[in-house]
Amino acid sequence: MPNLSPRVNLVLRSIVAALLGLGTFVARAADTMENAYWNMPKGVTEISHRVWWLHMYAFWICVVIGVLVFGVMFYSLFAHRRSKHPVPATFHESTTVEIAWTIAPFIILIAMAVPAAGTLIKMYDTRNADLTIKITGYQWKWQYEYVDQGVSFFSTLESKANAARQLHSGIDPKTVPNYLHDADNYLILPVGKKVRFLLTSDDVIHGWWVPDLAVKKDAIPGYINEMWAKIDEPGTYRGQCTVLCGRDHGFMPIVVKAVSEPEYEQWLAQQKGANAAPAPAAAATPAATEVAGAEPAPIPAASAPAAAPAADAAKPAAAAAPAKLGHDELVKNGEKIYASTCAACHQATGQGMKPAFPALVGSAVVAGPVDGHITQILKGKNAMPPFGPQLSDADVAAVATYERNSWGNHSGDVQPAQVAALRGK
Amino acid sequence: MATHAPAAPVETGSSRYFVPNPSVWPFILTAALALVVYGVAGYLEDRALPIKPMIIAGAVLAFYIIFRWCRDVAMESEHGSYNLQVDRTFRWGMSWFIFSEVMFFGAFFGALFYTRMLSVPWLGGDGSKLLTNLVLWPHFEAGWPSNGPGHVGGEFEGMEAWGLPAINTLLLITSSFTVTWAHHALKENKRLKCILFMWVTIALGATFLFCQAKEYMHAYDVQNLTLHSGVYGSTFFMLTGFHGMHVTLGTLMLIIITLRLMSGHFKPDRHFGFEGVAWYWHFVDVVWIGLFTFVYVL
Amino acid sequence: MAEAHAHDDHGHDHSHDHAHGPDKGIMRWIKTTNHKDLGTLYLWFSATMFIIGGLMSLAIRAELWQPGMQYFDPELFNQFTTMHALVMIFGGVMPGFVGLANWMVPMTIGASDLALPRVNNWGFWILPFAFTLLLSTFFLPGGAPAGGWTIYPPLVLQTGNSFPLLVFAIHLMGISSITGAINVVVTILNMRAPGMTLLKMPLFAWSWLITAYLLIAVMPVLAGAVTMLLTDKYFGTSFFNAAGGGDPVMFEHIFWFFGHPEVYILILPSFGIISTIIPTFARKPLFGYASMVYAMGSIAFLSFIVWAHHMFTVGIPLAGELFFMFSTMLIAVPTGVKVFNWVATMWQGSMTYETPMLFAVAFVFLFSIGGFSGLMLALAPVDFQYHNTYFVVAHFHYVLVPGAVFGIIAAVYYWIPKWTGVMYNETLGKVHFWWSVIWINVTFFPQHFVGLAGMPRRIPDYAVQFTDFNQISTIGAFLFFIGQFVFFYNILRCALWRTGMKPATARVWEGAYGLEWTVPSPAPYHTFEDPPHVTDAESPWAH
Numbered sequence A: 001m002p003n004l005s006p007r008v009n010l011v012l013r014s015i016v017a018a019l020l021g022l023g024t025f026v027a028r029a030a031d032t033m034e035n036a037y038w039n040m041p042k043g044v045t046e047i048s049h050r051v052w053w054l055h056m057y058a059f060w061i062c063v064v065i066g067v068l069v070f071g072v073m074f075y076s077l078f079a080h081r082r083s084k085h086p087v088p089a090t091f092h093e094s095t096t097v098e099i100a101w102t103i104a105p106f107i108i109l110i111a112m113a114v115p116a117a118g119t120l121i122k123m124y125d126t127r128n129a130d131l132t133i134k135i136t137g138y139q140w141k142w143q144y145e146y147v148d149q150g151v152s153f154f155s156t157l158e159s160k161a162n163a164a165r166q167l168h169s170g171i172d173p174k175t176v177p178n179y180l181h182d183a184d185n186y187l188i189l190p191v192g193k194k195v196r197f198l199l200t201s202d203d204v205i206h207g208w209w210v211p212d213l214a215v216k217k218d219a220i221p222g223y224i225n226e227m228w229a230k231i232d233e234p235g236t237y238r239g240q241c242t243v244l245c246g247r248d249h250g251f252m253p254i255v256v257k258a259v260s261e262p263e264y265e266q267w268l269a270q271q272k273g274a275n276a277a278p279a280p281a282a283a284a285t286p287a288a289t290e291v292a293g294a295e296p297a298p299i300p301a302a303s304a305p306a307a308a309p310a311a312d313a314a315k316p317a318a319a320a321a322p323a324k325l326g327h328d329e330l331v332k333n334g335e336k337i338y339a340s341t342c343a344a345c346h347q348a349t350g351q352g353m354k355p356a357f358p359a360l361v362g363s364a365v366v367a368g369p370v371d372g373h374i375t376q377i378l379k380g381k382n383a384m385p386p387f388g389p390q391l392s393d394a395d396v397a398a399v400a401t402y403e404r405n406s407w408g409n410h411s412g413d414v415q416p417a418q419v420a421a422l423r424g425k
Numbered sequence B: 001m002a003t004h005a006p007a008a009p010v011e012t013g014s015s016r017y018f019v020p021n022p023s024v025w026p027f028i029l030t031a032a033l034a035l036v037v038y039g040v041a042g043y044l045e046d047r048a049l050p051i052k053p054m055i056i057a058g059a060v061l062a063f064y065i066i067f068r069w070c071r072d073v074a075m076e077s078e079h080g081s082y083n084l085q086v087d088r089t090f091r092w093g094m095s096w097f098i099f100s101e102v103m104f105f106g107a108f109f110g111a112l113f114y115t116r117m118l119s120v121p122w123l124g125g126d127g128s129k130l131l132t133n134l135v136l137w138p139h140f141e142a143g144w145p146s147n148g149p150g151h152v153g154g155e156f157e158g159m160e161a162w163g164l165p166a167i168n169t170l171l172l173i174t175s176s177f178t179v180t181w182a183h184h185a186l187k188e189n190k191r192l193k194c195i196l197f198m199w200v201t202i203a204l205g206a207t208f209l210f211c212q213a214k215e216y217m218h219a220y221d222v223q224n225l226t227l228h229s230g231v232y233g234s235t236f237f238m239l240t241g242f243h244g245m246h247v248t249l250g251t252l253m254l255i256i257i258t259l260r261l262m263s264g265h266f267k268p269d270r271h272f273g274f275e276g277v278a279w280y281w282h283f284v285d286v287v288w289i290g291l292f293t294f295v296y297v298l
Numbered sequence C: 001m002a003e004a005h006a007h008d009d010h011g012h013d014h015s016h017d018h019a020h021g022p023d024k025g026i027m028r029w030i031k032t033t034n035h036k037d038l039g040t041l042y043l044w045f046s047a048t049m050f051i052i053g054g055l056m057s058l059a060i061r062a063e064l065w066q067p068g069m070q071y072f073d074p075e076l077f078n079q080f081t082t083m084h085a086l087v088m089i090f091g092g093v094m095p096g097f098v099g100l101a102n103w104m105v106p107m108t109i110g111a112s113d114l115a116l117p118r119v120n121n122w123g124f125w126i127l128p129f130a131f132t133l134l135l136s137t138f139f140l141p142g143g144a145p146a147g148g149w150t151i152y153p154p155l156v157l158q159t160g161n162s163f164p165l166l167v168f169a170i171h172l173m174g175i176s177s178i179t180g181a182i183n184v185v186v187t188i189l190n191m192r193a194p195g196m197t198l199l200k201m202p203l204f205a206w207s208w209l210i211t212a213y214l215l216i217a218v219m220p221v222l223a224g225a226v227t228m229l230l231t232d233k234y235f236g237t238s239f240f241n242a243a244g245g246g247d248p249v250m251f252e253h254i255f256w257f258f259g260h261p262e263v264y265i266l267i268l269p270s271f272g273i274i275s276t277i278i279p280t281f282a283r284k285p286l287f288g289y290a291s292m293v294y295a296m297g298s299i300a301f302l303s304f305i306v307w308a309h310h311m312f313t314v315g316i317p318l319a320g321e322l323f324f325m326f327s328t329m330l331i332a333v334p335t336g337v338k339v340f341n342w343v344a345t346m347w348q349g350s351m352t353y354e355t356p357m358l359f360a361v362a363f364v365f366l367f368s369i370g371g372f373s374g375l376m377l378a379l380a381p382v383d384f385q386y387h388n389t390y391f392v393v394a395h396f397h398y399v400l401v402p403g404a405v406f407g408i409i410a411a412v413y414y415w416i417p418k419w420t421g422v423m424y425n426e427t428l429g430k431v432h433f434w435w436s437v438i439w440i441n442v443t444f445f446p447q448h449f450v451g452l453a454g455m456p457r458r459i460p461d462y463a464v465q466f467t468d469f470n471q472i473s474t475i476g477a478f479l480f481f482i483g484q485f486v487f488f489y490n491i492l493r494c495a496l497w498r499t500g501m502k503p504a505t506a507r508v509w510e511g512a513y514g515l516e517w518t519v520p521s522p523a524p525y526h527t528f529e530d531p532p533h534v535t536d537a538e539s540p541w542a543h
């Protein structure tokens, strides 16, 4: 560039000085940068550390370029204003300079691309995993299946937060621990093991993200995405759904609890035990475990009171069903399931949200024959998803009973056997 | 410019530009389109609106306006309002419009390539998606034609290339020749020959449409190949369907141009209306060759 | 705005013909084929949409003031987010740019009007209808679309009554954009004054030539994509349904094949504006004219092969991921060339800081901040952490608001004296600038922090640790919005209440080059009825 004044020299020198100063600041700041609440967490896996490093590396490169370029610009704005520099220069091109500042960024980019590519390749390597978890997204909850272990459960927003997050709930979220970042059931993982995740969805696209693991992938219905993590430190790591998935997208927390191996084994055994003796009442802890693939065996169809009038539907079922439940128990369990599973749409008050989600108060289906009611829950209808795959017979019976006996509805009880009879029809 | 009076002569120094009179057609056309669109939206979502009258009124109005608008343009042209620059403008305009149409078809061809080469093989366990197949669609084997692992729409038969479609290809290629011959005839001021070839072209286009309709009926009635037949049915009908709509439009334009020819419009050296339609016809032809190759043959 | 009534006294300067000049009253605007009238209409429309979109953003920011649900149902919140983006992009920025192109492209290349004036009228009048359809969905049962502006299936297929209107509104906007773009391309290719070679053409026209090319190439693809959504929902096709062999991710590919070039459509005309303004106020020819043109060309080319950087987390095979990472990073090179050229134009100039220049300088600086965060996002492994967080929201608002929108504002200040014949109030302009530049940063800078700390986007409620930054952001948003009324007042004065105001000279800015400055202010209703003589003096970069 012709006509460059000796000032350039000065500028360059002050920039170097500024950079040195910045360097010290960087070194100092880098300490406090880790896990600062305004920066990316460094996380607890080797990959997350690499990602964090790349993030900071890219950031500082941008800062340095920014300081250089805009240092020059602001200097010029100041020094070349008309009052100080009344006669403008006339140069308007310089092939050398233009080529130089085409090539220089290119080289910087290569310096960024190389480590990024390395990390990416590592992230894609899901081979040789020690255990595999299948994660399925639903509107709006997660299902975790410990593949080959026969353990599987759902995880939804923890109930206090769920109450607080309702419009005009009057509950201050600050009083709810880990508001929106807490779930009723945690994904329990062992530390030091390579865990492979198989991610899919049952309805729309969701996103599974735990920042501390630097794992984020989209859950695509009909396809499986793979990712992995090897957690170094025990602890509880929180995240949430990251792909807009409808009304309650903001309320799909993810909580991973990493424990030592023995603890993990113990927990797993416990789960299997709990599932081995499936007392329907176990469903009292909502979304408790359930043996994957072992859908509760259909109870002999003879007991199906298909034609029984709704009001005394419970009686013939009671005669044949091995596990007849009392009214209070059904309602109590049903209330919990309702709160965690149905209230998102039909609201805790049973009023629904017009026009999308009908009220269950005074609903013809709820007041009508039991079969229709059960089938609606098992199979879903239009925008209402099918709950058959998620809820056991006892759960469905409980929630139906709850609906039939709440908010002024009085249409009798429902027993698990009736549900069993309708399942698969 | 400021040739507000359509009859004003052009090409004089100070009238290098042509600016048409203010016009109310675009506004009404848009209103008509909005009516149609609102009606169709209501129809799709079963809303209690006077849907049918809305669609019909809108469509009739739109066609009327298009007719009037086109007539204005034809009149301006015949009155010599358009100078060489306007002619170039129309050429550029038509070229870019056809380019936009190419990109529109590009979206659907993209969908065809994607489903054929990526998503269906993935569902069959190809590449990095082995587990998608093992876990979610265990008994699915990829192939083409395919209606996916869910056998959406039920068993069907794919389209055979060497029957009607091959005949259709011949029809369209021939029609591209006949329209070119018509063009040469016009340039040589052999109007009768030109008109004759135009009618041949129109007949070829109409026959094409007839065969296409036959093919569709056969697909629905005999092959159980429908819009519902998974991605094969989707891509097949959307690609050939949009193409068919373009052929219909092209044929209509050919008819209009031919009628104009018959009433004495166009000069041997100035006839962009004719050429524009011919370009469009060639474009429709080229799209068909793409379709024939990728949808039917391969 | 201003231009609106620049020529209500349209008698001036046309000595001849006009047996029947423009109609009177509303019919003038409905029937007009004049590029200045239509430019004015486009700008009015854009400003209206900016206000509507801005109000929706305030609704979003109000709900995000504190954790817990205060005002809106989550579904309504999602509707606001979706419609905010659609209105801002398709109703605010794009028509704003088209309005500027209507006004300035003919005037800067020495043409009398756009090439296809009647089509131009149609392109404009589609917009009010399209947006009436789109905005009316708020009043349908089930409300407006709520699946995000990216309208991904299967979620968007759950949209209720408003779904077909969403699709058709997008079709209509597409027609509008394509007709507008064809008009601009053809005008530039065919209607330049004699002697105005392509490399003497002002950069605003260049930027629009490339933008128009992008528009013609990608708007039809969007139309195709939404058509597939429509048939998937109502006619049983399986494009985006795995059971039928389709793939929801295929929609994302098609959408972003449109969407990424779209974001450059939203910035290139601003590049042109900035390249026009900086030389004027630096009183020095633009540095590196040719490389500016090549840079825009490269950006346009690259924009077609980077789309999947929006989809790093959908599970693209590794090779694809690497390809899209590298190609995306490459865009920093031509963009860098532009930034360096702007700085080099200022270097050793003789600068004054009138309002357009202030906005232009802020553009260079703040757009680059957005560009830097874009570059960070381009690193695929790190994008796993950034994706769908407020870090992305911060990125794109930096390139869109102090980028695209500041470009429009700068252009309005720069050319409004030419449109209306009077000067805007410089003091108010400066107030508007400083107010805007402060609050826009207060609004969007903290969003980088919450994003990094883990706050996802598109959520109506958040974990309590994100409260502080959200409150700062909300305060900034409200104050920024209010400040824009200073601007509106300033330009309305020029447009409507200009008696007694200081008349503008023909050249307006002493350092300005270009044919638009060779005609009087306000520009006559029909400029360049005789093609102007193009002298090198008006394109100082060319020699």
Ligand code: HEA
Pocket: A062, A065, A069, A105, A106, A108, A109, C150, C263, C264, C266, C267, C309, C310, C328, C329, C331, C332, C333, C335, C336, C337, C339, C367, C368, C369, C370, C371, C372, C373, C374, C375, C377, C378, C379, C383, C386, C387, C388, C392, C395, C396, C399, C400, C403, C404
């Ligand atoms: C005007 C609009 C605009 C512009 C210009 C850009 C410019 C860029 N964008 Fe941005 N982007 C958007 C609008 C825009 N973007 C929008 C709207 C979204 C979100 C969409 C949604 O999901 O809703 C998005 C999202 C987005 C993503 C996806 C993030 C995610 O969802 O996870 C990515 C990822 O790569 C990205 C990258 C880039 C890059 C690399 C550039 C580059 O062009 C930037 C280049 C500029 C510079 C780099 C600065 C100047 C250069 C120098 C000073 C030279 C020297 C510099 C270096 C060598 C470092 N953008």
Ligand code: HEA
Pocket: C001, C043, C044, C046, C047, C050, C051, C053, C054, C055, C057, C058, C060, C061, C081, C082, C084, C085, C086, C088, C089, C092, C093, C096, C147, C148, C149, C150, C393, C397, C400, C401, C404, C405, C408, C409, C412, C443, C457, C458, C459, C460, C477, C480, C481, C484, C487
């Ligand atoms: C050009 C586009 C544009 C513009 C201008 C804006 C402007 C603003 N945006 Fe927007 N925004 C988007 C595009 C834009 N946004 C997109 C694409 C998304 C993603 C949506 C999605 O997730 O689907 C989004 C999402 C988005 C979110 C995230 C929502 C969520 O994830 O749930 C938030 C939250 O704060 C936000 C806030 C704001 C605010 C406070 C402004 C303020 O700056 C608004 C104030 C601005 C104005 C009032 C305009 C002033 C203009 C003028 C004065 C010019 C006048 C013109 C003429 C004279 C011709 N926006």
Ligand code: CUA
Pocket: A137, A138, A140, A205, A206, A207, A241, A242, A243, A244, A245, A246, A248, A249, A250, A252
């Ligand atoms: Cu699930 Cu968002």
Ligand SMILES: [Cu+2]
Pocket: C259, C260, C263, C307, C309, C310
């Ligand atoms: Cu992009």
